[in-house]
Amino acid sequence: MTMIETHGLCKAFGDHLVLDSIDLDVARATIFALLGPNGAGKTTTVQILSTLLRADGGEARVAGHDLAREPGAVRAAIGVTGQFSAVDTLLTGEENLLLMADLHHLDRREGRRRATELLERFELVEAASKTPATYSGGMRRRLDLAMTLVGDPRLIFLDEPTTGLDPRSRHMMWQLIRDLVAGGVTILLTTQYLEEADQLADRIAVLDRGKLVAQGTPDELKRRIPGGHISLRFADAQGLAAAAHALGQGARDDNELTLQVPTDSSVRSLRAVLDRLDDESIAVNGVSIHTPDLDDVFFALTEHPTTQKGSVR
Amino acid sequence: MSTVSSALRDSATMLRRDIRHSLRNLSVTLSGLLVPIIVLLLFFYVFGGAIGAGLGGVAPSFAYIDYLAPGIIIFTVGSGCATTALNLCMDLSEGIITRFRTMAIFRASVLTGQVLGSLIRTLISVGLIIGVALLMGFRPTATPIAWIEALGLIALFTLAITWMGVVFGLVGKTPAGANSLSLIFQLLAFTSSALVSPDSMPATVRWFAEYQPFTPVIDTLRGLLLGTPISGNSVVLAVAWCIGLILVGYFWARAVYNRDPVK
Numbered sequence: 001m002t003m004i005e006t007h008g009l010c011k012a013f014g015d016h017l018v019l020d021s022i023d024l025d026v027a028r029a030t031i032f033a034l035l036g037p038n039g040a041g042k043t044t045t046v047q048i049l050s051t052l053l054r055a056d057g058g059e060a061r062v063a064g065h066d067l068a069r070e071p072g073a074v075r076a077a078i079g080v081t082g083q084f085s086a087v088d089t090l091l092t093g094e095e096n097l098l099l100m101a102d103l104h105h106l107d108r109r110e111g112r113r114r115a116t117e118l119l120e121r122f123e124l125v126e127a128a129s130k131t132p133a134t135y136s137g138g139m140r141r142r143l144d145l146a147m148t149l150v151g152d153p154r155l156i157f158l159d160e161p162t163t164g165l166d167p168r169s170r171h172m173m174w175q176l177i178r179d180l181v182a183g184g185v186t187i188l189l190t191t192q193y194l195e196e197a198d199q200l201a202d203r204i205a206v207l208d209r210g211k212l213v214a215q216g217t218p219d220e221l222k223r224r225i226p227g228g229h230i231s232l233r234f235a236d237a238q239g240l241a242a243a244a245h246a247l248g249q250g251a252r253d254d255n256e257l258t259l260q261v262p263t264d265s266s267v268r269s270l271r272a273v274l275d276r277l278d279d280e281s282i283a284v285n286g287v288s289i290h291t292p293d294l295d296d297v298f299f300a301l302t303e304h305p306t307t308q309k310g311s312v313r
Numbered sequence: 314m315s316t317v318s319s320a321l322r323d324s325a326t327m328l329r330r331d332i333r334h335s336l337r338n339l340s341v342t343l344s345g346l347l348v349p350i351i352v353l354l355l356f357f358y359v360f361g362g363a364i365g366a367g368l369g370g371v372a373p374s375f376a377y378i379d380y381l382a383p384g385i386i387i388f389t390v391g392s393g394c395a396t397t398a399l400n401l402c403m404d405l406s407e408g409i410i411t412r413f414r415t416m417a418i419f420r421a422s423v424l425t426g427q428v429l430g431s432l433i434r435t436l437i438s439v440g441l442i443i444g445v446a447l448l449m450g451f452r453p454t455a456t457p458i459a460w461i462e463a464l465g466l467i468a469l470f471t472l473a474i475t476w477m478g479v480v481f482g483l484v485g486k487t488p489a490g491a492n493s494l495s496l497i498f499q500l501l502a503f504t505s506s507a508l509v510s511p512d513s514m515p516a517t518v519r520w521f522a523e524y525q526p527f528t529p530v531i532d533t534l535r536g537l538l539l540g541t542p543i544s545g546n547s548v549v550l551a552v553a554w555c556i557g558l559i560l561v562g563y564f565w566a567r568a569v570y571n572r573d574p575v576k
Contacts, residue, residue: 050415076417086412088330090337102326103418105319131337147412 001028003155003186004049008058011044018044020210021058026188026203031181033201034190035297040207042190043083046159049188050080063155079153083160083190085140086147087132093143094119094128100150118146122176138169145176156180158189162196174199194297198222206301213301222292224300230273232259233286246280247273260290320419327426334400335434345396346438349389350445356381356508357449364509379453382446383535384507387527389442390471391502393435394478395495401427401482402491421567424479431475432468439467453538463537466551470530473555474498476562483569501527506535526554 004026011019019041026032034042047053049062051071060067063077080086088096094115101111119125122142132140141161148156158177162170177200181187191197197204198218206214206221214221229250234240234257243259244252250261263269270289277284335342356364357378365377404410404427413423443451455463478495485491504518505511505527511519522528529550536543 052411052414072417075415078415080412080415082408082411084408084411086408088409089407090334091330095333099326099330102329103323103413103416105322151416 002026002061003028003064004032004060004062004188006049006058006060009045009048009055009060010057011041011048011053011055018210019048019055022207022210022212024205024212026186028186029181029184030202031177031187031189031200033197033204034188034207035192035194035197035204036190036207037192039209041210042207043159045207046080046082046157046188046190050078050157051075077154079148079151079156081141081144081148081156081158081161083163085132085144087140087143089132092129092131093124093135096132096143096147097150100147104151106150114150118149122146123172136169138165138172141165141169141173142176145173149180153185155186155188158187160190160192163192170196194292206297208302221297228264228292228296229260229262229290230270231288231290232261232273232277232284233257233288234259235283235285239282239284242280242282243277243284246276246282257285316419320422320425323419323422324425324429327422328429329426331400331426331430332433334404335430338400341396341399342434345393345434346441349385349392349438349442352388352392353381353385353442353445353449356385360508376450376452378446378449378451379539380510380535381508382443382451382453383538384502384505384531385446386439386442386467387470387505387531387534388499388502388507389438390435390467390474391498391527393431393438393471394474394481394498395492396434397427397431397475397478398481398485398491398495399488400431401479402485402488405482420571424566424570428472428475428479431478432471435471435475436468439471454540455538456540459537459540463534466530466534466537466555469552469555469559473526473558473562476559476566479566480562480569483566501525506531524550526551526558529554 002025004024006022006024009019009022009024010017022041022045024032024045034045036042044053048055049060049067051067051074054068062074065073065077067074088099091099097115097118098111101114106114119128122145124139124143124146127135127139127143132143135143145158145161161177162173165173174196177187177189189196189200201218204214204216204218204221205212214224232243232250234243237254237257240252240254240257240259244250247259247261250259252259261273263273270287274284274287361377361381365380401424404423410423414420419425453460477498481494482491485494504522505525506522507527511522511528514522529547532547533543533551535541536547
């Protein structure tokens, strides 16, 4: 079953086109990642699909309901954890969860039970009676997600859930997300990190300047990226020349005495290159492996780097 | 659950949230309660001698405190507007409001909860002012029924001012903007019959003073509390202003809140 289906979704702020005809198809109980740099239109997409903004054109069905005609039914089925923390800063962690329970019309006892369970699951028991002002970034993000879960949403939007988190908090968040999907929840997440999309997503859509430039499984996308290479460093120009001749490929830098050989970053291909050089008795001073990152994805798919930071969210 | 009962339930939840906020922001809440008391003390003990003497011709049998107290009660309601506008404006800048917008709750409950909270805060403040005024020699002669009518009028006017405060909080965009818009009501209080009789004002100012919302409300309240005659005109004007401001405030606020939050 499809949880999100959009056709030709458009949005403009003034005469600036932020989303240009977006088609998405997100299956139930899967993680779908929208990948792109700042200003690509990720947050705008989430805002439209979560009923915060109205689209200027196109159609969308979310959790089986028409987005434009039945926003109330859509809201009842979704949960949103935004890029900017959506917690009440004057209430304690526990009060925040109980507020959500009240707004979902749970009775008092059920609300308390849910709050206690979520505090334990998100490792917030000790912080329960403190206000979020005293929380770390990771704790705030966990409270934020816990609040989203009080209403048992079938579809959750996570807008850059790990941006700004330390590695430990990031891995904890990833595990929480995987557990949710195992329980049948569908997740649409936005991210700037290829690694995150790669780790979590069943499908990835790459968004650039409001356009979808690619869509597929992580493996399908990575196969399209030629960014992975081995960088070989040599002691002198003769070594470099001999290696370039022996391998018959690669980008050569005569000043740095390096040779970049494209590979799929597998151990086997690395060994093949080194064996080839060994056969020719060419000494290598240093080796480094470069795996594809978001910059490579972008360069490959759009022929421009991600360095331009858009001002539009 | 029916629409009405879930609207009530969500508003009650938001009211509890607002009360918690008031208790956590104790310094703001307390200063909101104290300022009207200070104004009352200031006008009675500092300016009162001079103003009261000047008032003699208008109301010979009155002690100035009897004239002043109903005016300061309504001034208190007016100054509650700034607190409402500021609270709402700061609240709207919080991420939690975005969360509320994506939830299947009664949409206006964010606003109605704040309005109910402000109503309670203002009524507590009014209670304090009445207490202090009584200590200062205020001697209302109202019958129990007149007291109920007076409290009803105060509550109605508070509701009107609070909904306008919500509008100011929404359209003011920044706390400073919201605050300066609310100054309108402080200004209206000063140019009404709150402190002195409009009869002592120049013709143009007097005309303005007589028809702006504060004067008819204050005159009606004064009549109810002191048992003096109230002109039918004042009652009609007072109630019309209150209901008009409530309707304008509610629909304006709802329209602004429901607009797409373009950032």
